[in-house]
Amino acid sequence: MTTRKRWIRHLQQQIEQIDAAQQRARHSEGVEELHQLRVQLRSVRIQLLPVARHGKLHAARAALSLMSDASNVLRDRDVMLELVADWPAPYAQEARQLIEGRAPDLRTARTALLPSGWAAQMGTLPQVLRHEVPPGAALQRKIRQTARKYRRQARAELHALAPHCAPELWHRTRITLKKVRYLHEALGDWLPRRWQGLSKQAKPAQDALGYLHDLDVLQQHYGASFSAALNGYWQSQRAAALADAEMAATRVLRALHGGKPGKALREDLA
CATH class of the missing domain: 1.20.1280 (Monooxygenase)
Known part of the structure; x- marks a missing residue:
């Protein structure tokens, strides 16, 4: 076959x-x-x-x-509840009440x-x-072109990230890394051997940026109702998540440069 x-x-x-x-x-x-x-x-x-x-x-x-x-509606509710589950009791209780108090109509959401x-x-x-x-050779060409496109895009977005960047930019980079990861994981048979392990290297960065995104979604949906104490705790959690995301971004950027920081492989510059 x-x-x-x-x-x-x-x-x-x-x-x-x-x-x-x-x-x-x-x-x-x-x-x-x-x-x-x-x-x-x-x-x-x-x-x-x-x-x-x-x-x-x-x-x-x-x-x-x-x-x-x-x-998405069901996902946001479930992830928010999971996110706050391990927080200290006063913060977890307040956040849980906010989330459950604005729960979507679950039956309608599941029907959708x-x-x-x-x-x-x-x-x-x-x-x-x-x-x-398309047939084999043409399909391989399309797959390699698509994988190269998203490696370049991920590299550019990661280079542009900084702690002061808006949450939307961190989220956009997370989505791009998801595409890189799944393309290289599922279609690795068509890709040059040097890139076939990239999906494993992209996963930690995707997870770190995902946790940062979940904190931002929590604040976006419920932050206006946070008490001063909960807001302070959320700020500390986001600062820690941002530091983890920065480190993870640096590591995956090195992988996207073929293991040589600041020097992309020739095929990705062509």
Whole structure:
């Protein structure tokens, strides 16, 4: 079986897993079910980036994005509760009350996890993949070009980060690192060997920037109602998270430079 066929079969299996995960997430209050659905959605969406300009594949990716967007409301609530769970009791209690006091309509939010036309769109995806994904050499070229594009983008964004940067810039870099990670993790067979370990190096930075982002989302949603004591504690948590994110960004930037700080590999400068 060719690498192309293996990849298409793997995508088909992931789509089946998304269907099952979506059913579990719609009928369960568990955090893990929603997390698994979001991970699977993200993986397939990012893997389709190299071929996303093909019309029917673009539509399939848009359908995956709709489901992912619909999960954001549930994700934010669950992550915020998890974020404050280990805080000292007075701060955790106050934050939890704020979060639970503005809880979304969970039934409506879970129903939205099944966008209109989803079954028909995903039902035709296996055939679309077989017909729309280009042959091996052309597919490899597209994958390498896409991976290179996001390595360059991540490198530029990481260089531009500084402690005073707006939360939106840290979040944007986190999203770019997610794309780098998933592209290099799922499509490593098509990439030069030097980049095949990059996904493992990107994960710690993605996690560190993710924790910083969660703190910023908490403040954005509920900060206006923080007591002075809770605001002071949040400030201390963000300062520590920012320091961790800076260190993680420095490490992954070194990896994006091929292990040589300040010197990108020639293929990424071409």
